[in-house]
Amino acid sequence: MSADREAVLELQGVQFGYSSRPVLEDIQLSVAPGSFLGLVGPNGSGKSTLMKLLLGLLEADEGTIKLFGTPVQSFRDWNRIGFVSQKAGSFNSGFPATVFEVVSMGLYGKIGLFRFMKKKHKNRVMEALRLVGLEEYSGRQIGMLSGGQQQRVFIARALVSEPELLILDEPTVGVDADSVRNFYELLKELNRNKGITLLLVTHDIGAMSDYVTDVACLNKCLHFHGATGEFISNKDEMMRAMYGHDVSVIEHNHDHGHHDHHHDHDRSEAVK
Amino acid sequence: MDIILNLSFLERGIAAGLLIGFISPVIGAFLLVRRMTIISEGLSHVTLTGITAGVLVTQVAPWFNPLYAGFLFSLGGSLLIEKLRQVYRHFEELAIPIILSGGVGVSALLISLADTGYTEWYAYLFGSIITVTTADLGFIFLTGAAALIVILLFYKELVSISFDPEFASSSGIGVKKINFLFSVLTALVISMSMKVVGILLVGALIALPTAAAILFAKSFRQVLILGILFGEAAVVGGITASYYLNIATGGAIVVMGVLLLAAAFFVKKLQNLWNRSERKEHAA
Numbered sequence: 001m002s003a004d005r006e007a008v009l010e011l012q013g014v015q016f017g018y019s020s021r022p023v024l025e026d027i028q029l030s031v032a033p034g035s036f037l038g039l040v041g042p043n044g045s046g047k048s049t050l051m052k053l054l055l056g057l058l059e060a061d062e063g064t065i066k067l068f069g070t071p072v073q074s075f076r077d078w079n080r081i082g083f084v085s086q087k088a089g090s091f092n093s094g095f096p097a098t099v100f101e102v103v104s105m106g107l108y109g110k111i112g113l114f115r116f117m118k119k120k121h122k123n124r125v126m127e128a129l130r131l132v133g134l135e136e137y138s139g140r141q142i143g144m145l146s147g148g149q150q151q152r153v154f155i156a157r158a159l160v161s162e163p164e165l166l167i168l169d170e171p172t173v174g175v176d177a178d179s180v181r182n183f184y185e186l187l188k189e190l191n192r193n194k195g196i197t198l199l200l201v202t203h204d205i206g207a208m209s210d211y212v213t214d215v216a217c218l219n220k221c222l223h224f225h226g227a228t229g230e231f232i233s234n235k236d237e238m239m240r241a242m243y244g245h246d247v248s249v250i251e252h253n254h255d256h257g258h259h260d261h262h263h264d265h266d267r268s269e270a271v272k
Numbered sequence: 273m274d275i276i277l278n279l280s281f282l283e284r285g286i287a288a289g290l291l292i293g294f295i296s297p298v299i300g301a302f303l304l305v306r307r308m309t310i311i312s313e314g315l316s317h318v319t320l321t322g323i324t325a326g327v328l329v330t331q332v333a334p335w336f337n338p339l340y341a342g343f344l345f346s347l348g349g350s351l352l353i354e355k356l357r358q359v360y361r362h363f364e365e366l367a368i369p370i371i372l373s374g375g376v377g378v379s380a381l382l383i384s385l386a387d388t389g390y391t392e393w394y395a396y397l398f399g400s401i402i403t404v405t406t407a408d409l410g411f412i413f414l415t416g417a418a419a420l421i422v423i424l425l426f427y428k429e430l431v432s433i434s435f436d437p438e439f440a441s442s443s444g445i446g447v448k449k450i451n452f453l454f455s456v457l458t459a460l461v462i463s464m465s466m467k468v469v470g471i472l473l474v475g476a477l478i479a480l481p482t483a484a485a486i487l488f489a490k491s492f493r494q495v496l497i498l499g500i501l502f503g504e505a506a507v508v509g510g511i512t513a514s515y516y517l518n519i520a521t522g523g524a525i526v527v528m529g530v531l532l533l534a535a536a537f538f539v540k541k542l543q544n545l546w547n548r549s550e551r552k553e554h555a556a
């Protein structure tokens with residue numbers, strides 16, 4: 001255990017609702033640097049909402065959210081965080097922008113106001129495109145790419161600022177099976193070799209469990225948060241709790257899971 | 273400013289036209305990708321309201337330039353539209369008819385109060401390049417330069433927000449502030465074009481060059497460059513035609529813009545045909 005390595009993400013008692021109806025209740029979550037957290041949960045369970053709270057796109061009704069130790073309200077180093085939205089693909093497909101221009105947007109926050117793209121930024125953009133295997137598409141218009149290729153462009157846009165934390169909200173929807181495997185390999189490599197902390201929202205529990213180090217299950221409350229192995233061994237029970245209707249079962253599991261979320265620090269040390 | 277003072281009325285008109293032909297398509301490109309080109313119509317009518325109010329003011333204070341009032345109203349209208357778009361988040365275009373009809377209604381009231389001849393209104397409605405005064409040109413020059421500098425400085429942020437506001441926000445860009453800035457810019461450009469092309473035709477210089485540019489552009493940068501080229505061509509061609517044919521300048525500029533757009537369609541068609549035959553040859 002190391003006290004000096006502060007959590008990349010730290011949520012305490014987070015509560016949120018769009019109207020009076022709560023969408024998220026009493027969320028506690030702590031993500032250690034170097035971990036690869038998979039977040040699962042049924043449709044409408046609040047996963048995307050939680051991501052928006054983390055990014056400061058929405059404001060929590062209650063509780064605290066800390067990014068790299070700083071409360072989200074006063075956090076300014078947004079270039080330390082990369083984001084691929086679930087809706088990334090629903091942009092105006094007629095938008096006259098090249099793949100290169102779109103990926104460049106990932107650097108704009110980092111370059112800062114009143115400054116322009118320099119040679120080194122352009123190299124970074126090409127480097128990010130190489131990572132997702134799209135370098136020869138840099139001059140193509142974004143709307144003319146296939147859905148899966150577009151998704152990879154948005155991943156490159158999130159990677160280009162070399163973030164320490166990468167948040168991906170169902171990034172592989174519409175991506176073919178081969179590319180999904182490549183994509184997971186890429187994430188694994190970013191996580192193991194570059195030490196990037198990953199937060200991946202997905203429905204693909206099967207494929208995910210081979211790659212992630214931690215799992216969290218969300219359905220309004222957080223039902224489980226722990227290491228992948230533990231998740232696998234309790235999987236059936238977890239799934240029943242999360243997708244079933246029996247509230248008492250949910251409360252029961254609730255107590256089991258989410259208090260011991262610091263047990264895997266050793267692993268993240270090893271990764272580093 | 274000495275140069276500006278010594279210009280003839282024709283030279284002043286041409287200078288004003290060139291400035292507007294440059295900046296309008298730039299604003300047009302951003303409006304296009306936000307699917308808000310129609311905003312220029314709403315704003316130009318609110319500018320008219322401001323100008324009618326300004327004309328009323330000149331009856332008490334003759335030194336007042338109605339263009340300033342036009343700008344202030346345009347700015348107010350622009351901010352109001354931004355507000356209405358947030359209220360009607362899923363029906364954003366609804367903001368335009370609200371602003372437009374409100375603006376025209378108030379203008380009608382004010383015009384009935386003002387004791388002014390038809391010709392002055394004609395100049396504001398359809399533009400009148402020969403009535404561009406030294407003060408007007410100064411206003412156009414200053415606002416145009418300011419708008420261009422601001423766009424250049426905030427280019428990255430403007431592009432990113434237009435493409436994907438959520439990502440822009442998550443990358444640390446102050447979306448609200450930049451949107452406000454853009455509202456101010458749009459209001460500026462619309463009110464400065466008033467004198468040359470007139471309220472009814474302001475939208476044309478914003479929409480037509482961009483419409484032609486988007487046919488060929490592959491990148492956002494190209495939309496800007498081609499738009500500026502089409503815009504300037506419309507202005508130069510329009511002024512020349514109006515001079516030799518003795519027709520209204522504002523109208524001539526807009527008709528020239530329409531003709532250029534038609535020509536662009538034609539060229540695009542040829543290009544497509546050419547590409548297709550290339551492909552066939554390739555396949556054979």
Ligand SMILES: Nc1ncnc2c1ncn2[C@@H]1O[C@H](COP(=O)(O)OP(=O)(O)OP(=O)(O)O)[C@@H](O)[C@H]1O
Nearest residue numbers: 018019023041042043044045046047048049050086
């Ligand atoms: N903009 C909104 N306004 C009102 N309610 C919303 C809004 N967005 C989401 N909700 C509601 O909040 C709840 C959680 O939605 P959210 O998008 O976070 O779910 P999710 O877990 O990401 O689902 P999915 O797996 O389908 O992506 C849903 O019940 C949804 O109806």
Ligand SMILES: [Mg+2]
Nearest residue numbers: 047048049086
């Ligand atoms: Mg979602």
